[in-house]
Amino acid sequence: xxxxxxxxxxxxxxxxxxxxxxxxxxxxxxxxxxxxxxxxxxxxxxxxxxxxxxxxxxxxxxxxxxxxxxxxxxxxxxxxxxxxxxxxxxxxxxxxxxxxxxxxxxxxxxxxxxxxxxxxxxxxxxxxxxxxxxxxxxxxxxxxxxxxxxxxxxxxxxxxxxxxxxxxxxxxxxxxxxxxxxxxxxxxxxxxxxxxxxxxxxxxxxxxxxxxxxxxxxxxxxxxxxxxxxxxxxxxxxxxxxxxxxxxxxxxxxxxxxxxxxxxxxxxxxxxxxxxxxxxxxxxxxxxxxxxxxxxxxxxxxxxxxxxxxxxxxxxxxxxxxxxxxxxxxxxxxxxxxxxxxxxxxxxxxxxxxxxx
Amino acid sequence: xxxxxxxxxxxxxxxxxxxxxxxxxxxxxxxxxxxxxxxxxxxxxxxxxxxxxxxxxxxxxxxxxxxxxxxxxxxxxxxxxxxxxxxxxxxxxxxxxxxxxxxxxxxxxxxxxxxxxxxxxxxxxxxxxxxxxxxxxxxxxxxxxxxxxxxxxxxxxxxxxxxxxxxxxxxxxxxxxxxxxxxxxxxxxxxxxxxxxxxxxxxxxxxxxxxxxxxxxxxxxxxxxxxxxxxxxxxxxxxxxxxxxxxxxxxxxxxxxxxxxxxxxxxxxx
Amino acid sequence: xxxxxxxxxxxxxxxxxxxxxxxxxxxxxxxxxxxxxxxxxxxxxxxxxxxxxxxxxxxxxxxxxxxxxxxxxxxxxxxxxxxxxxxxxxxxxxxxxxxxxxxxxxxxxxxxxxxxxxxxxxxxxxxxxxxxxxxxxxxxxxxxxxxxxxxxxxxxxxxxxxxxxxxxxxxxxxxxxxxxxxxxxxxxxxxxxxxxxxxxxxxxxxxxxxxxxxxxxxxxxxxxxxxxxxxxxxxxxxxxxxxxxxxxxxxxxxxxxxxxx
Numbered sequence: 001x002x003x004x005x006x007x008x009x010x011x012x013x014x015x016x017x018x019x020x021x022x023x024x025x026x027x028x029x030x031x032x033x034x035x036x037x038x039x040x041x042x043x044x045x046x047x048x049x050x051x052x053x054x055x056x057x058x059x060x061x062x063x064x065x066x067x068x069x070x071x072x073x074x075x076x077x078x079x080x081x082x083x084x085x086x087x088x089x090x091x092x093x094x095x096x097x098x099x100x101x102x103x104x105x106x107x108x109x110x111x112x113x114x115x116x117x118x119x120x121x122x123x124x125x126x127x128x129x130x131x132x133x134x135x136x137x138x139x140x141x142x143x144x145x146x147x148x149x150x151x152x153x154x155x156x157x158x159x160x161x162x163x164x165x166x167x168x169x170x171x172x173x174x175x176x177x178x179x180x181x182x183x184x185x186x187x188x189x190x191x192x193x194x195x196x197x198x199x200x201x202x203x204x205x206x207x208x209x210x211x212x213x214x215x216x217x218x219x220x221x222x223x224x225x226x227x228x229x230x231x232x233x234x235x236x237x238x239x240x241x242x243x244x245x246x247x248x249x250x251x252x253x254x255x256x257x258x259x260x261x262x263x264x265x266x267x268x269x270x271x272x273x274x275x276x277x278x279x280x281x282x283x284x285x286x287x288x289x290x291x292x293x294x295x296x297x298x299x300x301x302x303x304x305x306x307x308x309x310x311x312x313x314x315x316x317x318x319x320x321x322x323x324x325x326x327x328x329x330x331x332x333x334x335x336x337x338x339x340x341x342x343x344x345x346x347x348x349x350x351x352x353x354x355x356x357x
Numbered sequence: 358x359x360x361x362x363x364x365x366x367x368x369x370x371x372x373x374x375x376x377x378x379x380x381x382x383x384x385x386x387x388x389x390x391x392x393x394x395x396x397x398x399x400x401x402x403x404x405x406x407x408x409x410x411x412x413x414x415x416x417x418x419x420x421x422x423x424x425x426x427x428x429x430x431x432x433x434x435x436x437x438x439x440x441x442x443x444x445x446x447x448x449x450x451x452x453x454x455x456x457x458x459x460x461x462x463x464x465x466x467x468x469x470x471x472x473x474x475x476x477x478x479x480x481x482x483x484x485x486x487x488x489x490x491x492x493x494x495x496x497x498x499x500x501x502x503x504x505x506x507x508x509x510x511x512x513x514x515x516x517x518x519x520x521x522x523x524x525x526x527x528x529x530x531x532x533x534x535x536x537x538x539x540x541x542x543x544x545x546x547x548x549x550x551x552x553x554x555x556x557x558x559x560x561x562x563x564x565x566x567x568x569x570x571x572x573x574x575x576x577x578x579x580x581x582x583x584x585x586x587x588x589x590x591x592x593x594x595x596x597x598x599x600x601x602x603x604x605x606x607x608x609x610x611x612x613x614x615x616x617x618x619x620x621x622x623x624x625x626x627x
Numbered sequence: 628x629x630x631x632x633x634x635x636x637x638x639x640x641x642x643x644x645x646x647x648x649x650x651x652x653x654x655x656x657x658x659x660x661x662x663x664x665x666x667x668x669x670x671x672x673x674x675x676x677x678x679x680x681x682x683x684x685x686x687x688x689x690x691x692x693x694x695x696x697x698x699x700x701x702x703x704x705x706x707x708x709x710x711x712x713x714x715x716x717x718x719x720x721x722x723x724x725x726x727x728x729x730x731x732x733x734x735x736x737x738x739x740x741x742x743x744x745x746x747x748x749x750x751x752x753x754x755x756x757x758x759x760x761x762x763x764x765x766x767x768x769x770x771x772x773x774x775x776x777x778x779x780x781x782x783x784x785x786x787x788x789x790x791x792x793x794x795x796x797x798x799x800x801x802x803x804x805x806x807x808x809x810x811x812x813x814x815x816x817x818x819x820x821x822x823x824x825x826x827x828x829x830x831x832x833x834x835x836x837x838x839x840x841x842x843x844x845x846x847x848x849x850x851x852x853x854x855x856x857x858x859x860x861x862x863x864x865x866x867x868x869x870x871x872x873x874x875x876x877x878x879x880x881x882x883x884x885x886x887x888x
Contacts (some may be wrong), residue, residue, distance in 0.1 A: 054528050074531040075540075081532045087525035091547045100543070101533035152533060366713025366725060369706045369769060375730045376766040380743030381731070383750055434643050437636045451874060456647045458870045459654065461827055462847045463863050466855060467650030470657070475667075477653065558734065566736035569829060573851055585739055590742060590834070600746070603739045614734060615879070 004063075005030045005188055006051060006156065011060035013046055020046045021212045028156075028190060033182050035191045036197040038209035039235070044192045045160055047209075051190065052081045052158050066154075075104075078158035080149035084164060086141045088133040094120075094144055095129035101152040111333070119147035122181065139170045146181065156188040163198065176202050196236045200224060208232050225277075230341050233275040240281075240316050244274040244341075252341060255293050255312040259334060263341040273342040278306070278319040280338035289331020295324045384607075387600030400601020409585055409602065414583040417609075419496055423503035427560045428553065430504065431511035435552075438512075439519035452531075454509055465502050465573045472498055472574070494576030502570040503560075510559035518552030554617045562610050582606060613624035651867065656706035676865075679858040688846040691757065692826060695842060699764035700821035705764070707772025707821075708814050710800075715780045726777075729770045740767060741834030748835065755837025763835040764825045771824055772817035779813035800843060 006028040013021040017252045021118045028034050036044035049055040050062060053074035062070045069077060080101070088097050095116050120126050123143035133141055142162060149157055157199075159178075163171045179202055182189050194200055199206050200220040208215040208223060215235075216228045227233035230241045244254045249264040254274055266272055286292045293311025305323045309316040311332055324330055403409055438453070443548045456464065471477045472493040479489040484581065492498045530540040568583035577583075582602065589599035662669025679685060714722045719795050744763045747871070748755055783806060791801035829844035836845055843862070847855055 042480060052528075052532060053533075073536075075530065075534045076537050081529070083525045083529055085523070085525060087529040089526060089544055089548075100530065100535070101585070104534040104539055148529075148533070362716045363713045365709040366711075366717065369710035369713075369773075370725060371726075372706060372766070372769070373725070376747070376762065377728055377731050377743065380740075380747040383746045384739065384743045387746060422840065430643065433639055437640055451878070453647065455871065455874070456651055457823065457827065459651050459863055459867045460843060461846060462829055462844055462851075463855070463859070464650040466847070466851065467653040467657075470653050471649060505650070507642075507707070530832055562736055566738045568738065569848070580637065583736075586738060586742070590745070596746070599742065603742055606736060608740055610734065610736060 003030050003065075004028070005032075005065060006190075007066075008047070009063065011047075011050060011062070012160065013043075013050065013055065013057050013059045019212060021050075021057070024212065024214070026207060026214065026217075028188060030155075031186055031188055032204060033179075033189045033191065033204045035193060035203040035206045036209055037125045037193060037199040037206050037235075038215075039194055042209040043212040044194075044209050048081075048158050048160055048190065048192045051156075052079065062182070070353040077239050078154055079158060080152050080154040081158040081160065082142075082149050082162045084160045084162070086133075086145040088141055088148070089145060089307060090133055092133075093129065094125075094131050094133065094136075097133065097144060098148045098151055100148065105152075115151045119151045122150070122184070123147045123177075139174065142166065142174065142344045143177075146178075148283075149184060150181070150187075154187065157185075158188060159189060159191045161193055163193075163195075171198070173183060178202055200236070208235060209237075221286075225339055227275055227342065230273050230275075233273075233340070233342070238278050238317055238319075240274075240276045240278065240314075242274045242276070242314060244272055244273045246270045250336070251320055252339065253313055255291065257312070259290060259339055260336040261339040261341060262337050263339075266343070271344050273344055275340040275342060276334055276338060277332055279304070280334060281316065281318045281320075282333040282335075283307070283309070283318060283320055283322070283324055284331045284333050286329045288330045289333045291332045293330060293332060295326050295328045295330060298323060298355035384600050384603055387596050388604035389601075390586060391597055395569060397597075398601075400599075401599045401604055403598045403601055404605045408580070409582070410581045412582045412585050413605075415496070415579065416565050416583065417559070419500055419503065419581070420561055423500045423507070423564045424557055424561045426500065427506045427508050427511040428557065431508060431515055431556065432553070435512050435515035435519055438489050438516050453512055457509055461506055462569060465506060465570055468498070468502055468505065468574060469493065472501075493574065494578055496575070496579060498574040499579060499581075502574040503564040503567065506567075507560040507563055510563075512554040514555040514559065515549060515552040518549050522548050557617055558614055561613055565609065565613075654860050655867075658857060658864045660857065663854075663857060666834045674708070675857040675861040679861045682856070682858050684841070685846065685856070685858050685862060687709075687845075688841040688843050690759075691840065692842040693846070695757070695761055695764055696822050696825040699761055699768050699825045700818050702765050703768035703821045704814060704818045707769045707817060708776055708810075711773055711776040711780055711810075712771070714777070726773075729773050733770050733774070737767075737830040738834075741831040744831065745834040755835055758838045759835045759837065760832050760840065763831050764828065767828070767831060768821035768825060771820045772814070775808055775817035775820060776813040779810040784811050786815050883887045 004027045007150070008024060008026045011021050011024040012019070013024075024047065026044070036047055038044050052059050053069075053072060053076075056071065057332060060066050060070075064077070064079075071185070074081075089100065092100070098116050098119055101113045102115060107115075116129060117126075120128060123146055125140060125143055127148070128136070128144075135143065136144065142165075145162070146157075146159075162178075163174050166174060175198060178189070178191075182202075191199075191202065200223075203220055205217065205219055206223045207217050210231055216223060216232045218226075223232065224236055227236060227239075233239045233241055242254055244252050244267040246263075246268070247258065248268045248299050249266075250261055250289060252259050252261050252263075252272070283289075291311045293309040293316065295307055296310050296315070297308040299306045300323075301319075304319045304321050307318045307320065307324060309318055309330060309332065316332065318332075375456070382470065389396055389398065391399060404413060434453070469476075473479070474489075474491065474493070476493075478509045482489050492501070526548070527540060528545060530544045535543060566583045568581060568587045570578055571581045571584055586599050586602050589595045594598075659671050659673070661672040661674070710725070714725055714844055717725075741763070744759075744766065745755070748759050748762075753759060788801055788805050791805045792798065796804070827844070828842075829848060831850065832842050832845055836842070841849070843859070847859060850856060850859070
């Protein structure tokens with residue numbers, strides 16, 4: 001078990017009446033790529049700003065390497081931030097931007113020069129030393145913002161939706177770039193985004209947040225394949241979320257039909273939520289399926305077809321490489337291990353989160 | 358929009374040529390001729406007479422002083438206002454502009470009252486057993502009048518420019534290890550320079566050329582270059598000398614704009 | 628950190644406020660001073676407010692001031708706004724030239740602007756009076772309008788204009804319905820700025836007014852040596868109070884609308 005590098009303990013933050021974070025706890029290990037993922041207003045940016053030192057929590061403590069840094073100003077923290085809109089200093093050249101932190105620390109000119117060259121090489125922008133920020137494209141400014149942060153050799157790099165303003169292609173390139181950087185530097189990245197694809201691609205650990213609460217923490221595969229509640233399932237990728245009844249271990253009744261599954265320990269005759277990913281549904285001949293339905297809509301998506309199937313008054317979303325034309329009668333079959341069972345919300349808080357969502 | 362639209366600028370262009378460009382050419386003409394219309398640089402050269410040169414130097418010193426005081430007074434205020442007023446209603450900044458709605462001559466006259474030997478300020482000072490001050494009819498009173506009259510012209514541009522600075526740029530500096538002062542001197546101050554520069558020109562030029570403030574608060578003892586030009590036109594009827602001195606003044610204004618502009622650009626280019 | 632400095636900041640703001648408002652409060656006090664001398668307090672009186680309305684010369688100067696301010700601001704707003712529309716579609720070089728010309732009265736000393744206009748009127752053998760003051764005020768007001776309208780043009784989102792054309796609007800219709808509402812705040816603040824500048828101007832009026840025509844500023848200046856008549860204090864107090872009340876109403880209104888929601 002690696003060391004806890006950052007430990008947020010019982011953080012609460014309010015803006016007036018608005019509770020952003022409520023008794024929020026989270027720890028981050030060394031050399032981890034952690035993504036805080038959630039819709040806007042879920043408290044992910046506030047969490048990042050509290051770690052960065054731009055906000056002070058109302059209650060709770062922020063620990064960094066077992067030291068309390070809750071009230072430490074940003075300039076005394078051993079971490080650096082890449083801001084959403086880059087926040088490059090518009091009156092300084094690229095070299096001066098990158099050198100900013102080093103000059104504050106009174107590093108020698110030679111050291112600074114070497115560092116600038118190293119950082120520009122790292123972000124593939126060699127030779128840009130004397131340019132001004134506004135002469136660079138969005139993607140280039142983004143790289144400079146990263147270079148400016150990492151020359152200070154922070155133990156943690158905070159990234160606040162850094163790819164949000166870039167176009168799709170550039171965003172995908174930058175994702176690989178960030179993974180490469182993370183591996184080369186060997187430091188902790190804490191990344192904030194609302195884009196689930198970004199989170200799944202880059203992270204070691206994803207923290208799904210909603211309305212100031214953590215919904216689930218896990219690896220990308222965990223989060224995708226075994227969402228713990230309807231919110232997570234819905235937020236990460238397309239999914240069919242259906243109210244169901246756990247008959248007994250390894251058997252669940254969905255829309256009146258019994259499906260074999262692999263989950264145990266939910267008790268007998270307990271109401272649950274079931275998640276089935278669209279790509280996990282097999283469309284078969286009507287008589288071979290567990291449930292029978294009719295295709296109502298087909299869209300070609302490139303890699304696959306997205307189909308809507310009306311079965312037992314529920315609209316199933318199905319992804320398949322085979323096309324079934326509209327009005328085809330089909331059977332729905334799901335393999336037991338593709339059925340993910342989730343508790344129905346129990347606590348009031350959890351419920352509130354789901355209702356509001 | 359169609360190409361014809363550009364003719365809408367025609368009336369103003371003609372107006373500007375008639376009422377801005379041509380009048381300046383007339384000033385230049387008078388400045389470089391004598392009474393009979395022959396070319397001479399006597400008008401311009403009259404700046405070197407003892408009285409005029411002294412007035413020019415006094416004007417320069419006083420307007421330097423008032424610009425500096427304005428900057429020192431206005432910057433912190435603009436900073437505070439920008440901090441509080443960011444995104445909020447403009448009510449706060451209005452409070453600081455409102456005084457401009459009372460006639461500026463009257464407000465300057467009111468300073469006579471406040472500064473007089475038996476004026477309010479001295480009454481207050483002696484009430485507090487503090488030494489009274491005698492600054493009415495001195496250069497200090499004129500500087501005070503200039504600062505008072507032109508302070509809003511320094512506050513506004515600085516305030517505007519400070520409001521536009523992206524909060525995250527400041528945060529970035531803090532994040533990179535700069536403390537409050539370092540952040541101010543390396544980021545906030547250089548980014549606010551355009552506002553400071555336009556504030557400086559907006560205070561320096563009217564201070565350099567005023568004749569009203571020196572009339573009212575200088576008690577007629579202190580002649581500024583503005584007073585001399587005004588007298589040449591309204592009392593002495595020596596238009597050529599007056600226009601000559603006006604040309605000299607314009608040269609000073611142009612120089613001051615070029616200097617401040619150059620400063621601005623150098624800092625931005627670094 | 629902020630909390631430590633909060634007191635200091637408040638103190639500083641109040642200090643500057645006091646500095647800015649002290650003369651205004653003094654003038655207001657003087658308008659109620661029974662003694663005609665400015666230097667001592669002779670008791671409280673409303674007399675000056677009554678005699679103000681009987682003083683024809685002051686009332687005339689007041690009317691002149693207001694008329695010139697309204698007329699010059701209106702005309703400058705029309706000229707300035709049209710100029711902005713035109714300049715916006717111009718080639719860059721022409722636009723820069725016109726903007727350069729616009730900057731001259733802004734940067735130049737008022738005294739030089741005043742003198743240059745005076746010399747122009749004399750050269751054209753125009754008798755100086757109200758009309759020349761109006762021409763002069765329009766001239767120095769147009770730049771204020773242009774400088775407050777021009778930035779609005781830069782912010783305009785042209786796709787809305789193109790959308791209007793796409794939906795079948797004529798260019799003129801699209802302009803008046805789509806573009807104009809967007810620049811209206813700039814036009815309005817330009818007008819207000821021009822009005823204020825005209826109201827407060829002394830120097831340029833001083834050189835272009837000729838004999839026998841007075842605005843409040845020139846009237847006050849002519850009385851500086853012998854002492855300003857207290858009626859003028861009364862008039863200024865009224866004017867200032869009216870502006871203050873108007874501002875309070877304008878500021879209060881959007882807040883009332885907001886609280887209704």
